[in-house]
Each structure stands twice: as structure tokens, then as C-alpha cells.
Amino acid sequence: MVGLLTFPLIACSQEKFASAKSDSALLILNKAEATLVMVDGETLEIIAKIPTGAYPHEVITSADGKTAYVTNYGAGIAGNSISVIDLVKKKEVKRVDLGLLTRPHGIVEAGGNIYFTVEGSQAVARYNPKTDSVDWTAKTDQRGTHMLVVTRDGKKIYTANMGSDTITVIGTDADWTPKQISVGLQPEAIDLSPDGKELWIGERATGNIVIIATSTDTVIEKFKVGQMPIRLKFMPDGKWVLVSDARAGEFVIVDAKTRKEIKRVSVGGVPVGIQIQPDGKRAFVALTQADIVKVFDTEKLEFIKDIRPGDNPDGMAWTKYK
Numbered sequence: 001m002v003g004l005l006t007f008p009l010i011a012c013s014q015e016k017f018a019s020a021k022s023d024s025a026l027l028i029l030n031k032a033e034a035t036l037v038m039v040d041g042e043t044l045e046i047i048a049k050i051p052t053g054a055y056p057h058e059v060i061t062s063a064d065g066k067t068a069y070v071t072n073y074g075a076g077i078a079g080n081s082i083s084v085i086d087l088v089k090k091k092e093v094k095r096v097d098l099g100l101l102t103r104p105h106g107i108v109e110a111g112g113n114i115y116f117t118v119e120g121s122q123a124v125a126r127y128n129p130k131t132d133s134v135d136w137t138a139k140t141d142q143r144g145t146h147m148l149v150v151t152r153d154g155k156k157i158y159t160a161n162m163g164s165d166t167i168t169v170i171g172t173d174a175d176w177t178p179k180q181i182s183v184g185l186q187p188e189a190i191d192l193s194p195d196g197k198e199l200w201i202g203e204r205a206t207g208n209i210v211i212i213a214t215s216t217d218t219v220i221e222k223f224k225v226g227q228m229p230i231r232l233k234f235m236p237d238g239k240w241v242l243v244s245d246a247r248a249g250e251f252v253i254v255d256a257k258t259r260k261e262i263k264r265v266s267v268g269g270v271p272v273g274i275q276i277q278p279d280g281k282r283a284f285v286a287l288t289q290a291d292i293v294k295v296f297d298t299e300k301l302e303f304i305k306d307i308r309p310g311d312n313p314d315g316m317a318w319t320k321y322k
Contacts, residue, residue, distance in 0.1 A: 016282070018045035023322035025285060026275065027068055027291055030321035036070060036085055037309040041277070041318070044295065044307055048090040052083040058147075058315035060107045060114065061087070062129070065319040069114050069127070071104035078102040078120050082127060087321040092276060098134060101125055106147040110154040117145045117159055124148060124157055124170055140168040140178060143262040147190045149199070151214070158199055158212075160187040167201060169217050177221060183210045189231045193256065194238040202229030202243065209243075209254075223259050226252055233274045233283075235298070242283055242296075244271035251285055251296065251303075263301050275316035285312045 003282055007020040024041030038048040051071025059067050070083040072095075080102045084094040086260055098104060103118030109115075114127040118137075126136040143163025150157050157170040167187060169179040187210070189202025189266060199212040202225070209229060211221040226245035233242050234256065243252040245264075253262040269287035271294075276283045284307075293313050295305040 015049060017049065018043065018048050020047045021255075024318065024320045026277070026293075026307075027061070027087075027317045028284075028286070028307070028309040028313050029059050029070060029315040030313050031057065031164045031288070032054045033310050034072075035179045035310055036068060036083075037313075038087065038090065039307060039309065041320075044305060046307075046309065047252055049310065050085055050090055050275065051092060052082045052085070053095060056083065056315065057105050058107045058116075059249075060109050061317055061319040061321075063107060063112065065321045067129070067316065068319070069107060069109070069116075071079045071107050071116055071315075073103055073105055073119075079104065080209055082114070082116070084129075087319065094132075096127060096132075096134075098125070098278050101134070101137070103143075106159070108148060108150045110150040113154075115148065115150055115157060117148050119145050124159060126172075136172075138170045138176075139156075140170070140177060142166050142168055142180065145229060146188055151192065152196055153318055156214075158192075160201060162186045162188050162204065162314075165197070167212065179217060181212060181219065181287035183219065184208055184222070189229050189243070191232055191234050191241070193234055194236065196258075200232055200234070200241060202232050204230060204246075209241075209259075221259070225254060225261070226250065226264075231274045233276055236278060236280045237275060240298075242276065244272055244274055244285060246270050246272060251294075253301065253314050254315065265296075265301070267303070273314045273316050277318050277319055284316055286316060288312050288314050297311075 022042035028037045057073040068085040072079040078149040080098040102117040107116040136226040142161035148159045159168045167181040184203040185205035200212040228247035230246040231244040269290040273286035293307040
């Protein structure tokens with residue numbers, strides 16, 4: 001089920017990039033050109049561009065930060081692979097063949113394992129890097145199983161199912177029966193509070209955020225945040241939640257405790273992916289259609305820089321790889 005595929009090098013491998021000035025990097029996926037871009041964490045200059053599989057959507061790193069895992073979602077033809085990228089050597093070292101598991105999308109690292117959704121197969125699966133195998137799958141039986149989060153103890157997974165208007169709760173124990181939580185229309189954005197007590201969901205079709213208590217796995221609150229909250233992320237300290245409102249073309253900062261809007265900023269495009277650096281001082285917002293990643297200063301509450309990583313940027317991750 002797992003194998004190493006050969007693939008041609010593309011022109012981007014011949015480009016010249018800036019030298020790294022720090023031991024950290026922002027990773028950005030360019031969907032249309034099938035590349036992962038490494039951006040220096042200090043200077044925000046591009047230091048590498050690495051080929052991936054077709055239409056890569058989301059990326060996560062290993063616990064030591066040295067390896068990236070990329071879900072290759074595919075375009076017209078459904079993707080069924082994960083690119084494994086050595087960030088120190090700056091090259092793809094393996095492409096994991098997922099066989100009949102198609103449209104891999106959301107991806108998370110937990111306990112050394114890589115959990116990911118397979119939208120085309122209505123399931124969640126687990127890749128074990130030590131055995132180089134997909135050693136566990138769990139069906140959601142829901143349409144559009146797109147994004148996921150894993151609790152800090154690695155015992156519970158939540159998926160957002162856009163086509164079924166549900167959240168699936170899955171235990172990583174073998175005897176766990178998946179549970180469905182009904183929410184509003186087209187849930188997609190998803191994140192856990194740093195203390196693990198609340199799961200926040202963004203509903204694409206209603207503009208609402210839904211909050212689920214993880215102790216009971218029940219909906220405890222719902223409030224309007226905009227027109228299409230397509231992504232949301234908790235700040236590292238848990239005080240704010242950052243939201244991409246794709247239809248309004250706005251970036252929204254919400255107080256996590258009061259649920260009140262702190263600020264709403266126009267981005268001049270359609271915001272999608274969000275990434276926050278570990279110290280919380282900067283956030284990054286992908287304007288996929290504009291081929292831009294905007295840099296947001298969380299102290300000034302304003303955008304301070306544009307990064308131009310390539311064609312169709314979306315999924316991002318932050319890593320300390322040296």
C-alpha cells in the first residue's frame with residue numbers, strides 16, 4: 001500500500017533563492033504548480049521551492065520539524081498520495097502511495113503518527129513513518145470529510161464534513177464507534193482551543209461559528225462571524241481566534257472568551273489558509289486566487305508585508321528544522 005514513486009524534476013528546481021538566516025521556516029503549498037515553498041522565518045524570503053504531487057492542499061511537519069508531509073489532493077484526477085519532504089536537504093524523498101484511499105486533504109501529526117482525511121473515501125487514515133505504512137483507517141461515512149484536528153493526548157479526532165453538515169468524533173482506540181454531531185450548513189474551518197476544552201467550527205454557508213464542548217461532544221454556542229468563515233485558528237495563548245472570511249474578503253479577529261469581534265481587516269482578495277508563528281507575533285493568510293500570502297502583525301493589528309510564493313498558495317505550516 002506504500003511505495004516510492006519516481007517523478008520528473010520541474011523547472012523550479014533550477015531557480016535561485018535567498019540563503020536561510022534562521023533555523024525556522026514558514027512552509028507554503030502552491031496548489032496549481034505543485035510545490036512546497038520554504039520561507040525563512042526571520043527574513044520572510046523564499047529559500048527553497050520543492051516539487052510535490054498534484055494539487056497539494058495541506059502540510060504538517062514531524063515533531064522534530066525536519067520532515068514535512070503533504071497531502072496531494074489532485075485536480076481532475078483524484079490524488080492518492082502523500083509527499084514526504086526532507087526540509088534539511090530541501091527535497092522530496094518519498095511519495096506514499098495510498099492505493100484506494102483518495103483525495104487526501106487535512107493532515108495532523110500526533111504521537112509520531114500522521115493522521116489525514118481522505119475525502120474521496122469518506123474516512124480518516126494514519127500513516128506510520130517508522131513502519132512506512134498506512135496502519136489504521138476509520139470510516140466517517142460522511143460527505144466531504146475535509147479538515148481534522150486531533151486532541152493533545154492523541155485519543156480523539158474531530159473531522160468537519162462539508163457535504164453532510166456534521167462533525168465526526170473518532171477515537172483512535174480500535175473499539176471506538178464514530179459519533180456524528182449535527183451542525184449547520186457546510187462546516188469546514190476547525191480548530192481546538194489550546195486547553196482542549198472547546199472545538200470551534202466555521203460554517204461556510206451560514207457565516208456562523210459553532211462551539212462544541214469536548215467534554216460532552218455537544219454544541220454549546222453559535223454566533224455570527226461573517227459571510228464565509230472558511231478557516232479559523234486559535235492564537236497560541238488561546239485569547240483570540242483568527243478567521244478568514246472568504247466571501248467578504250476580510251480577516252477577522254475574535255475574542256475567544258467573549259466571542260466578540262476585536263477587528264475586521266480587508267485583505268484585498270479571497271483569504272483562505274491561516275498559519276500563526278509559535279510566538280504569536282505574526283500570522284500568515286493565503287490569498288489563493290491572488291497568489292499572495294499576507295503577513296499580519298498581531299501587535300499592530302495590520303498587514304505589514306506580502307509574500308509571493310507561486311501559483312495558488314493555500315495550506316501552510318511553521319517549523320523549526322535545524
